[in-house]
Amino acid sequence: MEQDTISAKYNELKEKGLLSLYPKGIKITVGMSTCGIVAGADKTYETFGQGLSDLNLEARLTKTGCLGLCEEEPLVYILVEGKGRYIYGRIGPGDVYALLSGLKNKKIPKQNLLCKVREDKPLLGGAVNIEELKQGIELFEPPGLQDIKALPFFARQMKIATRNSGLIDPISLEEYVAMGGYEALKKALLMDPEDIIETVMLSGLRGRGGAGFPTGAKWHLTRQSEGKEKYVICNADEGNPGAYMDRSILEGDPFSVLEGMTIGGYAMGAQKGIIYLREEYPLAASILNEAIKRAMDQGFLGEHILGGDFSFHIEVIKGHRAYVCGEETALIASIEGKMGEPRPRPPFPTEKGLHGRPTCINNVQTWAYVPPIIALGHEWFRSIGTEYSKGTKVFSVVGDVQKSGVVEIPMGTPIGDIVNGICGGPGPWGLKAVEMGGPGGGFLPVSLVNMPVSYEGLLEVGAALGAGLVVLGQNRCMVDMALHFMEFAVKESCGKCLPCREGTLEILRILRDIAEGRGVLADLRVLEDLSTALKYASLCGLGQTAPNPIMSALKYFKEEFLAHISHKFCPAGVCKGLFRVKIDRYNCNNCGECMIVCSNQAISKTNNGYDIDVIKCNGCGNCIYICPIKAIKPIRNED
Amino acid sequence: MGISEEIRNKFKGLTSEERSRPATLLKRVQAEYGYVPEDALEVIAGLTGLPLSQIKGVATFYASFSLRPRGTHVIQICQGTACHVKGAKRLKERLESLLNTETGQTTEDGIITLEEVRCIGCCNRAPVVVVDGRTKGRINIRELEPLIRDLRD
Numbered sequence: 001m002e003q004d005t006i007s008a009k010y011n012e013l014k015e016k017g018l019l020s021l022y023p024k025g026i027k028i029t030v031g032m033s034t035c036g037i038v039a040g041a042d043k044t045y046e047t048f049g050q051g052l053s054d055l056n057l058e059a060r061l062t063k064t065g066c067l068g069l070c071e072e073e074p075l076v077y078i079l080v081e082g083k084g085r086y087i088y089g090r091i092g093p094g095d096v097y098a099l100l101s102g103l104k105n106k107k108i109p110k111q112n113l114l115c116k117v118r119e120d121k122p123l124l125g126g127a128v129n130i131e132e133l134k135q136g137i138e139l140f141e142p143p144g145l146q147d148i149k150a151l152p153f154f155a156r157q158m159k160i161a162t163r164n165s166g167l168i169d170p171i172s173l174e175e176y177v178a179m180g181g182y183e184a185l186k187k188a189l190l191m192d193p194e195d196i197i198e199t200v201m202l203s204g205l206r207g208r209g210g211a212g213f214p215t216g217a218k219w220h221l222t223r224q225s226e227g228k229e230k231y232v233i234c235n236a237d238e239g240n241p242g243a244y245m246d247r248s249i250l251e252g253d254p255f256s257v258l259e260g261m262t263i264g265g266y267a268m269g270a271q272k273g274i275i276y277l278r279e280e281y282p283l284a285a286s287i288l289n290e291a292i293k294r295a296m297d298q299g300f301l302g303e304h305i306l307g308g309d310f311s312f313h314i315e316v317i318k319g320h321r322a323y324v325c326g327e328e329t330a331l332i333a334s335i336e337g338k339m340g341e342p343r344p345r346p347p348f349p350t351e352k353g354l355h356g357r358p359t360c361i362n363n364v365q366t367w368a369y370v371p372p373i374i375a376l377g378h379e380w381f382r383s384i385g386t387e388y389s390k391g392t393k394v395f396s397v398v399g400d401v402q403k404s405g406v407v408e409i410p411m412g413t414p415i416g417d418i419v420n421g422i423c424g425g426p427g428p429w430g431l432k433a434v435e436m437g438g439p440g441g442g443f444l445p446v447s448l449v450n451m452p453v454s455y456e457g458l459l460e461v462g463a464a465l466g467a468g469l470v471v472l473g474q475n476r477c478m479v480d481m482a483l484h485f486m487e488f489a490v491k492e493s494c495g496k497c498l499p500c501r502e503g504t505l506e507i508l509r510i511l512r513d514i515a516e517g518r519g520v521l522a523d524l525r526v527l528e529d530l531s532t533a534l535k536y537a538s539l540c541g542l543g544q545t546a547p548n549p550i551m552s553a554l555k556y557f558k559e560e561f562l563a564h565i566s567h568k569f570c571p572a573g574v575c576k577g578l579f580r581v582k583i584d585r586y587n588c589n590n591c592g593e594c595m596i597v598c599s600n601q602a603i604s605k606t607n608n609g610y611d612i613d614v615i616k617c618n619g620c621g622n623c624i625y626i627c628p629i630k631a632i633k634p635i636r637n638e639d
Numbered sequence: 640m641g642i643s644e645e646i647r648n649k650f651k652g653l654t655s656e657e658r659s660r661p662a663t664l665l666k667r668v669q670a671e672y673g674y675v676p677e678d679a680l681e682v683i684a685g686l687t688g689l690p691l692s693q694i695k696g697v698a699t700f701y702a703s704f705s706l707r708p709r710g711t712h713v714i715q716i717c718q719g720t721a722c723h724v725k726g727a728k729r730l731k732e733r734l735e736s737l738l739n740t741e742t743g744q745t746t747e748d749g750i751i752t753l754e755e756v757r758c759i760g761c762c763n764r765a766p767v768v769v770v771d772g773r774t775k776g777r778i779n780i781r782e783l784e785p786l787i788r789d790l791r792d
Binding site for chain 1: 659660661662663665666673695696697701702703704718719720721723724725726732733736756757758759760761763764765767774775776780783789790
């Protein structure tokens with residue numbers, strides 16, 4: 001295809017995209033990622049459809065992905081021509097009619113209104129000032145509306161990998177192009193493949209899966225490897241429990257990953273791309289497949305991309321629920337339909353990967369960074385972040401935090417800023433620790449929580465970058481958390497190598513002893529020895545990093561382990577049998593929740609409030625957990 | 640018609656690439672029957688030309704596949720980190736005692752199977768349970784009893 005023809009094609013798509021992004025009149029968009037749907041967004045969407053026809057109101061109804069503000073789901077965006085985009089939170093089916101009648105009466109309803117967007121600034125395109133966009137329709141707007149940029153949740157974020165999520169219709173290729181999408185591919189196809197790899201190398205991009213291998217170097221190795229057939233793979237087996245940022249990107253902006261992979265395929269000389277997606281993400285699978293189909297229809301994928309010589313296909317292959325398949329050699333075995341057992345490296349997949357051919361495996365986020373890096377250049381990307389960690393990082397932030405969600409921040413941002421500044425802090429119990437890196441990561445105690453996000457810094461304190469952030473309040477027990485991760489490792493260990501298979505079991509047995517009051521001081525020493533053995537003798541990353549959470553908990557929260565061992569007391573009131581409960585009558589508000597959740601009917605109502613029968617109490621702790629005002633406290637058995 | 644024959648008929652006309660992936664074939668059987676019957680393993684071994692041990696290895700390696708029939712309804716309780724922090728273990732124990740069964744088992748009447756999943760990526764709605772494929776977020780321990788009652792009705 002001639003460059004002129006290509007430009008014309010892009011312009012046509014762009015025009016269509018802008019028209020559907022900023023249509024005339026009113027556009028109502030519902031956030032329909034998995035987190036939105038679980039919060040009830042599908043019913044909200046349905047009700048909007050019904051309401052528009054019932055009230056005879058003219059408006060376009062569309063879907064979008066995840067904006068990141070998952071706490072406020074279901075999110076609804078109302079774009080009013082010439083006025084702005086209004087973002088509403090927690091819109092259930094019951095709120096829909098009030099919203100629509102407000103609009104019908106020429107008013108912007110105030111109920112549940114979070115903020116207003118006056119201007120969209122697409123990273124890869126020009127700014128769009130919604131207020132001045134067109135003639136506009138007259139609607140009354142409540143005074144003093146906060147701009148989205150003033151909301152603490154968004155003010156400190158920098159969106160690169162999540163640039164389009166929550167803004168465009170995920171499966172609209174036109175809207176993706178209107179936001180500057182596929183410009184990078186157009187540019188890349190005119191570049192020498194070596195130059196593309198050089199750009200990625202110079203950008204300083206490192207693998208966002210956690211290991212932090214320089215992406216450009218991996219691409220270089222794959223390109224250098226001999227063989228006509230090569231593969232690029234997107235590792236979308238986001239198995240780390242407590243993390244979902246990859247899902248958010250796949251469901252919110254699938255084309256960015258497809259474009260990144262296509263550029264990678266061209267640069268490395270691969271003909272086929274595979275997205276290895278975990279089975280637990282059915283919505284991401286259908287969105288990706290639809291996006292692939294549309295990209296093929298428009299010539300951005302398939303034979304002779306943009307009319308040139310390069311052909312590239314992408315297939316989505318679903319996993320079958322095995323955490324170890326996030327490890328690259330196990331992932332390859334799984335794609336080949338075998339048991340997902342890792343094999344020793346070298347040879348590395350870049351040399352001998354899928355079907356014995358050179359294979360480059362990158363994480364979802366890593367692929368999503370590729371188009372902006374090619375479009376805006378390596379210097380732009382390098383200018384963001386710290387010395388050894390460039391660009392931004394996407395995290396899901398969950399657990400004991402006021403505003404859980406998906407955030408993207410420049411590398412170097414203090415973790416405390418994410419937890420307290422962006423996500424509103426840990427809530428009533430106060431902060432105890434932040435868990436980073438999943439089953440292979442560790443815990444950051446309050447004293448370290450202000451350290452900046454970077455590969456090098458986190459490695460030093462025993463945490464990792466790959467997974468999300470799980471915030472732990474003071475009411476969480478670190479022995480129990482260590483136990484949780486070891487249970488996970490035992491269940492997910494593939495069983496191929498002995499250190500991991502038997503070592504994780506033994507560590508679990510000791511941790512159970514401690515959590516159930518049978519621990520002895522010598523156990524701590526054995527835990528350390530076993531952890532070291534696992535670290536050095538296991539075959540793959542799962543076993544090598546499985547002891548990390550335990551080591552980290554022991555390092556920063558040793559006194560809690562000691563309390564369990566020496567005093568048979570769980571200070572957080574989590575480990576069954578290692579505490580008694582006491583109701584603080586002075587603070588109790590007599591709500592009665594504790595009586596309902598008691599697993600052994602040990603709580604009864606008396607004239608003076610609620611009473612616990614110490615003989616019947618089995619120490620399950622349900623009452624501590626449910627009490628809304630922290631009036632039930634754990635005390636030592638002998639106190 | 641026996642199960643073996645039924646499955647063999649369903650797999651007629653597979654491409655050679657499809658035949659080379661036993662896990663994909665297992666997934667199709669599971670989608671059809673809700674579990675992987677013993678007979679299916681032999682049929683798949685025959686189709687792929689792989690030893691039965693290897694097929695059984697794949698079927699038992701992945702958490703996706705169940706070699707036992709499941710109940711009419713399946714409750715999956717998420718045990719991911721965010722759910723764990725939000726009390727998923729308590730929910731699991733409560734479900735086990737309400738159903739009088741252990742996780743991974745089906746109730747005596749064959750109606751409800753209780754399973755655990757590692758993480759389904761809905762962490763901001765923790766704790767979550769998946770009931771017959773539909774995810775329910777922010778589950779309160781008190782909601783479990785009515786939930787089971789509804790399933791049994």
